[in-house]
Amino acid sequence: MDFTEKTIKSEMIFKGRIINLRLDTVHLPNGAQSTREIVEHPGGVGIIPINEKNEVLMVRQFRKPVEDICLEIPAGKLNYGEDPYACGLRELEEETGYKAKKVESLGSFYSTPGFSNEVLYLYMATGLYKGELKPDEDEFVEVEAIPLETLYEMVMKGDIRDAKSIIAILKAYQLMKSPLDK
């Protein structure tokens, strides 16, 4: 069965600093028409930095949309055309003041494919060494080193609420402990 929804009409409702809002009229597989509300986003990168004590450098920041202070992995949005890997290294240094000798991909995912095209790329950084702290002008973050094991337990109890951070922690935890299992 072909599920594809063909676009009949596309209307740009809003062009913002970070997101755009688009309204697509589509042909459904059954021939009927519907509209899809689509938030365009340039995509982003999250990077989980793990130090030699197996602690993760997490950032705490206020997130206006949810009116909540979130504990998250360092992250930032992609500039259009920017390489996700380069973006991850930049955000890591800007937000935590550290650079990394080793950076591995943890894959990418759609944050909420029902209404946005946002793709998030995840990396794991190890072999950390001092760089230069330089937060964005309208960004206020606090850095905190927390054992990966503790973060894993926090995720399983529901105490970490940001999707990209949950995924990065669960994947990194698996990767760091699996060598011990074998």
Place this chain on the structure above:
Amino acid sequence: MDFTEKTIKSEMIFKGRIINLRLDTVHLPNGAQSTREIVEHPGGVGIIPINEKNEVLMVRQFRKPVEDICLEIPAGKLNYGEDPYACGLRELEEETGYKAKKVESLGSFYSTPGFSNEVLYLYMATGLYKGELKPDEDEFVEVEAIPLETLYEMVMKGDIRDAKSIIAILKAYQLMKSPLDK
């Protein structure tokens, strides 16, 4: 340090069928002003149904925003004021045709707290039994039973791309195997 961003002005740009778009002007912690583009969403529920063979009933559906066919756990958006637990059971039956004897919470999370207030509630359903299939009018899904172990490997390789499905699979996998570890 108080990170809170106080709203000075709030402007509704668009009210849609599923999402609204709001523009907030805020006071930053350093006294400067900035704007925040915020997508309001009623929230949603994802439910991972696991049968007696340790297979998960997954749904395949086209997602217009990402122009991609995604393999996801059954899910749906909350009606305003609806209980997430009730919503999960409803979506499970509508999309897969099954009901469940046992439903456990896997917590909740923010899909993308940088630009949306969407909260997703996750549940794990076991003790499945036949109910009635009744998909939404503009929803076209295919159901597929896939071993949880296979899904876990797909997640680790990056072959599952939807955030809520990744989180539900990783959490369910941990919960299903941890009794064996002890």
